[in-house]
Amino acid sequence: MSEGGLMKLATVALTVGLASGAGGFVQAPPARPAQEVDTLVSPEVHADRRVTFRLRAPKAAEVTLRGDWMPGQAREKLVKDEQGVWSVTVGPLQPDTYSYSLSLDGVAILDPRNPRVKLGVRSSTTSVLEVPGAPPLPHEVRDVPHGAVQVNWYKSSTLGAVRRFYVYTPPGYEKKKSARYPVLYLLHGAGDTEGEWTWFGCANLILDNLLAEGKAKPMLVVMPLGHAAPAGDMRPAVRGQNTKLFEDDLLKDVMPAVASKYRLAAGPKNRAIAGLSMGGAQALSVGLGHLDLFGAIGVFSAGSGDDFETRYQALLAAPEASNRKLSLFWIGCGDQDFLLQGAKRLDESLTKHNIKHVFRLTEGAHTWLVWRRYLAEFVPLLFQSGKR
Amino acid sequence: MSEGGLMKLATVALTVGLASGAGGFVQAPPARPAQEVDTLVSPEVHADRRVTFRLRAPKAAEVTLRGDWMPGQAREKLVKDEQGVWSVTVGPLQPDTYSYSLSLDGVAILDPRNPRVKLGVRSSTTSVLEVPGAPPLPHEVRDVPHGAVQVNWYKSSTLGAVRRFYVYTPPGYEKKKSARYPVLYLLHGAGDTEGEWTWFGCANLILDNLLAEGKAKPMLVVMPLGHAAPAGDMRPAVRGQNTKLFEDDLLKDVMPAVASKYRLAAGPKNRAIAGLSMGGAQALSVGLGHLDLFGAIGVFSAGSGDDFETRYQALLAAPEASNRKLSLFWIGCGDQDFLLQGAKRLDESLTKHNIKHVFRLTEGAHTWLVWRRYLAEFVPLLFQSGKR
Secondary structure, X not given: OOOOXXXXXXXXXXXXXXXXXXXXXXXXXXXXXXXXXXXXXXXEEOOOOOEEEEEEOOOOOOEEEXXXXXXXXXXXXXXXXXXXXXXXXXXXXOOEEEEEEXXXXXXXXXXXXXXXXXXOOOOOOEEEEEEOOOOOOOOOXXXXXXXXXXXXXXEEOOOOEEEEEEEEEOOOOOOOOOOOEOEXXXXXXXXXXXXXXXXXXXXXXXXXXXXHOOOOOOOEEEEOOOOOOOXXXXXXXHHHHHHHHHHHHHHHHHHHHHHHHOOXXXXXXXXXXXXXXXXXXXXXXXXXXXXXXXXXXXXXXXXXXXXXXXXXXXXXXXXXXXXXXXXXXXXXXXXXXXXXXXXXXXXXXXXXXXXXXXXXXXXXXXXXXXXHHHHHHHHHHOOOXXXX | OOOOOOOOOEEEXXXXXXXXXXOOOOOOOOOOOOEEEOOOOOOEEOOOOOEEEEEEOOOOOOEEEEEOOOOOOOOEEOEEOOOOEEEEEEOOOOOEEEEEEEEEOOEEEOOOOOOOEOOOOOOOOOEEEEEOOOOOOOOOOOXXXXXXXXXXXXXXXXXOEEEEEEEEEOOOOOOOOOOOEOXXXXXXXXXXXXXXXXXXXXXXXXXXXXXXXXXXXXXXXXXXOOOOOOOOOOOHHHHHHHHHHHHHHHHHHHHXXXXXXXXXXXXXXXXXXXXXXXXXXXXXXXXXXXXXXXXXXXXXXXXXXXXXXXXXXXHHHOHHHHHHHOOEEEEEEEOOOOXXXXXXXXXXXXXXXXXXXXXXXXOOOOOHHHHHHHHHHHHHHOOOOOOO
């Protein structure tokens, strides 16, 4: 749209879309006062995959940028031009879907010129940056058959509140009226909500692409809300209730609602649970606590605490029974993840007790950049016939 | 959480949700560096329906607030305290779901402490404020059976792009496997996208509530993306293409996809089209252009241009045929709407030519505060047996 230059403020009568030439107002614009429309472009992804960020803030003294492609706590400084527009160009970046925030004189904000927002549970300070490229990413929109994502409102008897869960149905679900499908329960992290695996994690597109390539079994993916205790309250006592309350909501409210509405294949071999960060801890706790229900577990960027071997003593003491029940126990963590020690501790405990599992130590930190890839790697291993 | 006072910055190790006490890290917190978590609350809705907005910005010189409950272009000024937190208390406000923006030294931003965002098509500068109250609003979440909203990805052959449309299915849709449903195509405005009738317009909750009260026929509501020409390009020539391209996408791509996937009742008497603002102009143009397809039209906060009587000469010259085809032609506009003259012009043209229609002149401006109410008023009139 622009050649890297700045777009000037254009005064445009807000007849947009109404000036349709088809029963519209081309000849007789409505009387709304003309309004300043900022046409500044941010972020702008250049052909060479460098990216320019811009913020119009003539009165600001300092503007900085923090993106999830940056190591550690690094920030980039933006520079102001004579029109009061701050900008910085970074990269080239590897093709991917990133998140970033701006700091405007110390106030953390998202990029107001960018309509793509990463929703949060406690705040809204994060924008989304998409850098397209070849080869296509596992989560890229491709010209393949698409499944759909259904947002379900339900009354949680456990929590006394109306909440939502998302359900991915694969392409053809409506046509194959008698087919029954295995189901993956996929859990988000502490900063996110039930929509994030769809809107930022692109779980549905990852499944679409794997299915189109014949790399996965058609399955449902249920994405519930992992916050059961108040999400903003971070006292350990409250956080400590969360896993138990979430488990009750999942088992007593979400799972029955899913079973009553969708065509599910029966039995634990057709049921998996996985999650990232807080959701990884939940998948571990709910999954290991209910091997009668779940035949596969995925733990992304989480691990075990000191009490793991005590808590799961019975399970660890009978590896043959545990291994028979769990067809897949998959743990992934990035080498820069602040939870890496917990993931390693989990791997070591399982190894020590001969519990079969996969431990994938990858590059990366505690970000969505690894979680989309973990899902793309985990899903093809699920619901393979002949196992369990 | 707070008594209207300010919460101080709390330094909290980000073990939230991982400190689960269940395989978590209560005794052994991970090594992530402690991080400042801002627990400032904004907006805070008080029991008396006054609302306090807060922004921590010690270095700012001016912070103002603009909400859609305010008349004209009015703004409220926030005042800074000794901790650098700006605040203002407004209201009491009538119970409703509002949108608002902040201005930080002239930079339009949403409220970073508020996780509820009104998504936009070109920017992200608007937060959502919910003021609950009695009697319940038509769009409030109630303890009634809930339908679901399915997000569908589809390849538009018209536009060569993968796009999305949302579909509301009423409670019981999955159980009543042989039932067929009438369908309302519901269009958004120029600043919005396909998700807005769900996420901010609460169309699904409005339908749930009307159905629970027996005030509406069970129906599907299809919410497509109304931007077919590039949404950011506001030149009249480009905007002029939009209605035609949207019509092609709707008729050739969206409607066939809907018909192939969902159980639709046949015929124009089971098909309606309505929209707000840009979507109202589209509903008018597509609906009147295809009376063989649509038996009901709703135009919310839009109207006709000077060319209306020329363009629809044939239709206006044969009122009996038009009236036989259209079981409902509903026009609503607020008395403070900048498009009121266009709506009045449409009403006058239709009246002059004896085209049956409803013209509802209400209180209100060009905001979602009227559009939710229009939907709640329009939907009960749709698909009544015996008509057409």
